[in-house]
Amino acid sequence: xxxxxxxxxxxxxxxxxxxxxxxxxxxxxxxxxxxxxxxxxxxxxxxxxxxxxxxxxxxxxxxxxxxxxxxxxxxxxxxxxxxxxxxxxxxxxxxxxxxxxxxxxxxxxxxxxxxxxxxxxxxxxxxxxxxxxxxxxxxxxxxxxxxxxxxxxxxxxxxxxxxxxxxxxxxxxxxxxxxxxxxxxxxxxxxxxxxxxxxxxxxxxxxxxxxxxxxxxxxxxxxxxxxxxxxxxxxxxxxxxxxxxxxxxxxxxxxxxxxxxxxxxxxxxxxxxxxxxxxxxxxxxxxxxxxxxxxxxxxxxxxxxxxxxxxxxxxxxxxxxxxxxxxxxxxxxxxxxxxxxxxxxxxxxxxxxxxxxxxxxxxxxxxxxxxxxxxxxxxxxxxxxxxxxxxxxxxxxxxxxxxxxxxx
Numbered sequence: 528x529x530x531x532x533x534x535x536x537x538x539x540x541x542x543x544x545x546x547x548x549x550x551x552x553x554x555x556x557x558x559x560x561x562x563x564x565x566x567x568x569x570x571x572x573x574x575x576x577x578x579x580x581x582x583x584x585x586x587x588x589x590x591x592x593x594x595x596x597x598x599x600x601x602x603x604x605x606x607x608x609x610x611x612x613x614x615x616x617x618x619x620x621x622x623x624x625x626x627x628x629x630x631x632x633x634x635x636x637x638x639x640x641x642x643x644x645x646x647x648x649x650x651x652x653x654x655x656x657x658x659x660x661x662x663x664x665x666x667x668x669x670x671x672x673x674x675x676x677x678x679x680x681x682x683x684x685x686x687x688x689x690x691x692x693x694x695x696x697x698x699x700x701x702x703x704x705x706x707x708x709x710x711x712x713x714x715x716x717x718x719x720x721x722x723x724x725x726x727x728x729x730x731x732x733x734x735x736x737x738x739x740x741x742x743x744x745x746x747x748x749x750x751x752x753x754x755x756x757x758x759x760x761x762x763x764x765x766x767x768x769x770x771x772x773x774x775x776x777x778x779x780x781x782x783x784x785x786x787x788x789x790x791x792x793x794x795x796x797x798x799x800x801x802x803x804x805x806x807x808x809x810x811x812x813x814x815x816x817x818x819x820x821x822x823x824x825x826x827x828x829x830x831x832x833x834x835x836x837x838x839x840x841x842x843x844x845x846x847x848x849x850x851x852x853x854x855x856x857x858x859x860x861x862x863x864x865x866x867x868x869x870x871x872x873x874x875x876x877x878x879x880x881x882x883x884x885x886x887x888x889x890x891x892x893x894x895x896x897x898x899x900x901x902x903x904x905x906x907x908x909x910x911x912x913x914x915x916x917x918x919x920x921x922x923x924x925x926x927x928x929x930x931x932x933x934x935x
Contacts, residue, residue: 795842
């Protein structure tokens with residue numbers, strides 16, 4: 528069997544019309560000689576009757592602090608409803624189909640409710656039904672502990688389910704179906720002429736996803752990398768090939784087109800960032816102990832820091848907006864004087880080809896300077912350059928960098 532994992536998101540299974548398109552994608556894969564294993568998300572989005580957020584709000588209306596174990600039981604219902612309806616749609620069309628919950632599909636997780644990690648996959652039941660000629664539909668986003676407790680995998684969990692099944696079944700490919708035609712060079716709501724990428728590396732898409740691109744969950748990509756299972760991000764409503772996610776070797780193999788040797792692959796943005804500049808006593812032994820005390824107190828409070836720069840006379844870092852008040856209180860309680868910059872945004876220029884290429888940062892500074900956009904802070908890695916800007920400048924900054932690096 529040539530197994531193909533097909534994952535369909537909530538909008539793809541939300542209506543009878545969209546479910547017919549899903550059937551077409553499944554039949555198309557079968558026509559190409561694949562045996563599809565289909566992973567589904569819960570139907571629709573917040574406000575739709577069976578969407579995960581709707582189910583959560585139902586429980587919290589009764590009691591705001593509903594325990595995570597019970598919430599996982601409730602949240603798992605969304606994918607079960609979606610999976611049964613999708614199976615019934617296939618059966619009504621005359622195709623043999625069977626639905627499996629995450630537990631029945633052999634998705635074994637740890638006990639971290641609402642954010643469980645998959646520890647192993649036992650795909651025997653999937654293979655049994657597939658060998659019988661049935662189209663196997665699997666509930667995404669959910670699993671079960673060794674003791675039989677139902678768990679959910681956190682946001683993007685259906686992508687993670689698809690990737691784990693792809694690795695466990697040694698699938699030929701993992702197709703992630705969404706409402707866009709692939710991974711875009713930038714958010715099309717901000718950049719009108721953003722375009723889908725033909726291919727990206729695992730490293731590039733992981734970085735894009737962590738920095739705000741919401742097409743695919745980075746954990747799914749990391750799992751797929753374990754066996755180098757290629758992924759494709761495609762549209763349910765289009766026959767376009769989508770974006771291939773694979774190794775750097777495969778992305779660039781055999782090409783002589785120098786336009787493929789790109790420094791920047793995509794531009795992403797994350798709003799809702801707060802910057803802190805904490806003053807320190809320069810050059811004293813107390814400086815070192817204060818730095819240690821600063822980072823330890825924030826860590827003990829569970830606050831994740833980003834954009835960290837340590838200087839002899841100050842420490843600069845950022846946190847997400849939801850942690851801003853808590854971080855400010857900790858700094859005050861610990862006796863630190865901080866300059867706080869509200870309403871910031873993080874812009875990331877991501878590209879596997881930038882490593883060792885001179886002039887990328889110069890191009891970023893030049894593009895933003897032309898738009899009179901001040902860089903409040905910057906950082907870099909082998910595949911990414913980040914800049915912090917004011918929130919009011921975020922969209923102009925994304926458009927400026929897209930023009931500079933991704934338009935011919």
